[in-house]
Structures are given as structure tokens and as C-alpha cells.
Amino acid sequence: MPSLTFLGATEQVTGSCYMIEFEEQRIILECGIIQGESDTNSDNFTVPFDVENVDAVIISHAHLDHSGRLGLLASAGYQGPVYVTRATNSLLPIMLKDAAFLHQKDIEWENKHLRRAGKTLLEPSYTVDDVDQILGQTKALPYGEQKQILPGIKLRFMDAGHIIGSSIVEIWFETQGFSRKLVFSGDLGNSCSPLLPDPDIVENADLLLLESTYGDRDHRPLDETLQEFEDALRTAAEEGGNVLIPSFAVGRTQDLIYRLGQLYQAGRLKQQKVFIDSPMATKVTKVYKDYTHLFNEDDPNFSEAIKEGWENWLPIMSFTQDVEESMALNNITSGAIIIAGSGMCTGGRIRHHLKYNLWREKAHILIVGFQARGTLGRILVDGARQVRILGSDIAVKAQIHTLGGFSAHAGQSQLITWAGRFKKPRPRLYLVHGEREKMEALRTTFHQQLDWEAHLANFRETITF
Ligand code: ZN
Numbered sequence: 001m002p003s004l005t006f007l008g009a010t011e012q013v014t015g016s017c018y019m020i021e022f023e024e025q026r027i028i029l030e031c032g033i034i035q036g037e038s039d040t041n042s043d044n045f046t047v048p049f050d051v052e053n054v055d056a057v058i059i060s061h062a063h064l065d066h067s068g069r070l071g072l073l074a075s076a077g078y079q080g081p082v083y084v085t086r087a088t089n090s091l092l093p094i095m096l097k098d099a100a101f102l103h104q105k106d107i108e109w110e111n112k113h114l115r116r117a118g119k120t121l122l123e124p125s126y127t128v129d130d131v132d133q134i135l136g137q138t139k140a141l142p143y144g145e146q147k148q149i150l151p152g153i154k155l156r157f158m159d160a161g162h163i164i165g166s167s168i169v170e171i172w173f174e175t176q177g178f179s180r181k182l183v184f185s186g187d188l189g190n191s192c193s194p195l196l197p198d199p200d201i202v203e204n205a206d207l208l209l210l211e212s213t214y215g216d217r218d219h220r221p222l223d224e225t226l227q228e229f230e231d232a233l234r235t236a237a238e239e240g241g242n243v244l245i246p247s248f249a250v251g252r253t254q255d256l257i258y259r260l261g262q263l264y265q266a267g268r269l270k271q272q273k274v275f276i277d278s279p280m281a282t283k284v285t286k287v288y289k290d291y292t293h294l295f296n297e298d299d300p301n302f303s304e305a306i307k308e309g310w311e312n313w314l315p316i317m318s319f320t321q322d323v324e325e326s327m328a329l330n331n332i333t334s335g336a337i338i339i340a341g342s343g344m345c346t347g348g349r350i351r352h353h354l355k356y357n358l359w360r361e362k363a364h365i366l367i368v369g370f371q372a373r374g375t376l377g378r379i380l381v382d383g384a385r386q387v388r389i390l391g392s393d394i395a396v397k398a399q400i401h402t403l404g405g406f407s408a409h410a411g412q413s414q415l416i417t418w419a420g421r422f423k424k425p426r427p428r429l430y431l432v433h434g435e436r437e438k439m440e441a442l443r444t445t446f447h448q449q450l451d452w453e454a455h456l457a458n459f460r461e462t463i464t465f
Helices: 070-075 086-116 128-135 222-239 252-265 279-289 300-307 323-331 350-357 376-381 412-420 436-450
Strands: 003-006 017-022 025-031 056-058 082-085 138-141 147-150 153-159 167-175 178-184 207-211 243-246 273-276 317-319 336-340 364-367 386-389 392-395 399-402 428-432 454-456 462-464
Touching: 025 070, 025 147, 025 167, 056 147, 070 086, 070 128, 082 086, 086 128, 086 138, 086 279, 138 153, 207 412, 222 243, 222 252, 222 364, 222 399, 243 350, 252 273, 252 279, 252 336, 273 279, 279 300, 323 350, 336 350, 350 386, 350 392, 364 376, 376 386, 376 399, 412 436, 428 436, 436 454
Parallel strands: 025 056, 056 082, 082 138, 178 207, 207 428, 243 336, 243 364, 273 317, 273 336, 364 399, 428 454
Antiparallel strands: 003 017, 003 462, 017 025, 147 153, 153 167, 167 178, 386 392
């Protein structure tokens, strides 16, 4: 009988990691880092299982909360395969090398202080070389193709519609006369997302792990969100302030470019310049261009336009090339839209832009993604009047807009509808990847609407199925 041990994301939206054991074989499903208030969590630099006994690793998509400990796996000696979709395989080098580089920089920074204090220096937990090694172990599969990955174990990726390459993971376990199936939802896309299709429908499973990032609520209707978006941009243009949009490099930034391009082409975008100020977003945006065949078919003009280059869609957009260009943006006090990472303002260039704009009354900050508890983004959403950024106290006078409808995650009704497609007898259901109270709310709704009991797991809990 297969067993599954919850090694992460049991009470929070990040740090996905599950260990599956079957017939003396061991699979690690997801190997993500914990983000948000625990960004520097020491758990991010340890592997919560014995690497020697791992036979295969499966990653649902390239976001670091699902993939960010892969470099650490290599450093701990893992030499086996890492199964991913093709687009994930294109994104992982960008994501993982950046993370390794930042980690090495952090250690160098700490060592400066330790050296002065005459203390023992730290070693990085893993390096860019480890990332190179694990990237050599990835095996990319197309969506929809079932593949035997170990004796008695088959794998198939379906499209989750969350970011390019994101997948719903189906795993079959079979041995003489016995068969079981696990489905892991991964992160499910919001069906209102403009670029990607709705999540694929899956109808059979014995065990279902369902994400619950937005388990407690539905997003605002898209029409309202788009109107708010346009209104905020217009007000900023009239008042003469800059617009800052903290944005995840993968997915959200490309959605924003799409929306801004729509407004531009309709003559309704008053700003003169849009800057994508994130080296990672710049690289990822290029990868998106190679996978237009995975886009939904709602707007063929768009797919055609960006094949020649994203600038065809939004001619006033430019990608900053280096730190000097990024710093030069600090001199612009009005008329610019600056999209920069990180999405929750926990790091990256957005913090510099916030430092230069938050105290200006005419500046507008558009929050377009999920903000985990404890992050600067969440603190701003919650209405702080003063924040500390890069060593300075900064008054918050800018206007903060929270636009819920842009989420790349399914809202509560979408989660219930997607899971409700599973045929009876329904699979055993575990909610994961959500803050506890959101999972509780989703559990209640599953009970009320579908008479389906959902379970919440504890960290390190093992279940059989
Ligand atoms: Zn994700």
C-alpha cells in the first residue's frame, strides 16, 4: 500500500514537499522553500528526508515554493531523475540559479561580519554548481503523456493553468491485482487568467491533495478588477505619480504586460513608459514567448504579436538591462509604471522603488498577488502608516490598491468546482498549501456543498492509501 508523508505546506502556502513510499521505492513530490516571514527559515537549507533512499523526484511547477530546494538535493548527493514538464524545464535554470546566487551572496554578506568578529565563517548550503548538477538530472515530459518512472509507478502531468508549464500531477501505483492513484492539484490557475487555459479536468483518484491558497474566498469578478486597474492607472496619470506593481516574475508579470497592452492598444493607457525592472522577469518573459502553443486561444492576435517580440504588444515597455538602469528609475517621479520583484516585496528591486515612492502622496502601489503573512506586501495591504525598508523608516503616503481578481490561483468556488468533477466514490481529500484558517474554511464549504469530508494534515504525518 502506498504511503504519503507530509513534509511541508501543511499550514502555509509555501514549502511544498511530500514523500511517497511504495514497494520499497521512494518518491519526493515537490521540493520547495518556505517563503514569506520565514524566507530565511533554516528549514530552507535542510532536506527533511534521507536523500540516499530517494528514487525519483517530481516537481509540479517552477515556482520556488515548489522547486527551490532542488539545488540542496544535489548538494546532499541526490543523483536520480527529476521529472518536470517541458516548460518547467525551461524555467527552472532561471529560477534555481537566481536562488543559488542570492544564497551565496547572503553567506558572503554574513561572513563579512563574522570575519570582523573573528568568528568561524559559514559555508553556503548549496551553490550554483549544485544547481547545474540537478539541472542535468531533469527529465521533461509533455502534458498528457503517461510514463512509467519506476517499477509499478506511472506518472502523468496535466495542465494546471497557473503559470507556463504548471501541472496537476497524477501518479499510479500498481502491483499484482492492486492499483491506487494519487492526484496532486499543484497550484491551480484562476480560470480568469488571460494567457493560460483553465486547469485540465481529472476525474479519478484514490487520494487527492488539493491546494487551498484561496480556500476561504472567491476573487473579485474580473471585470471589476480590470476596471479598478484602469481607474488606478488613470488616477495616477492625472495626479502625476508613479505606479509601482510588485510582481512575481513568473506568470503575473506576463499577465500584466498583456493587460497593459490591451489598454495601450485601446488608447486608454495614459502613462508614457512601462519598465520591467527584474532580471528574472525579463528572462522568464522570453521563455513564455517560446510556449505560445500552450496559451489559451481567446486572443490569437496576442500570440501572433508576441512571437515577434513582446514589444510588439506594448511598445512603451522596456526591460531594464542592469543595476544602473534600475537605479536611474529612482529619478523618475511621475508618469512611469514600474513592475518589479519580488511579488511580496520581501526582496528584489521593488524595495528600492518603494523606498523612493511610498512616501509620495501621488504614488500608487498596485498589489496584484497573494501576500503571505509577515511580508512587507502584506504589511502594506494591512494599512501600515510607516515601514522600514533597506535600513530607513519610510512613511506610507502612497495610495495602495489591492486588486484581488488578478490572482494566478483558483478561488474557493473554482477549487470546489474543479474537485467536484472527481467521480464517486470520491477520493480521500487532503487540503494543503494554505494558511490554516483558509483550509478550515474550505473544509467547511466542501462539507456543506458536496457533503465531502476534507482532511488537514500535520507536519510529518504519514497516511496510507
Ligand atoms: Zn505556484
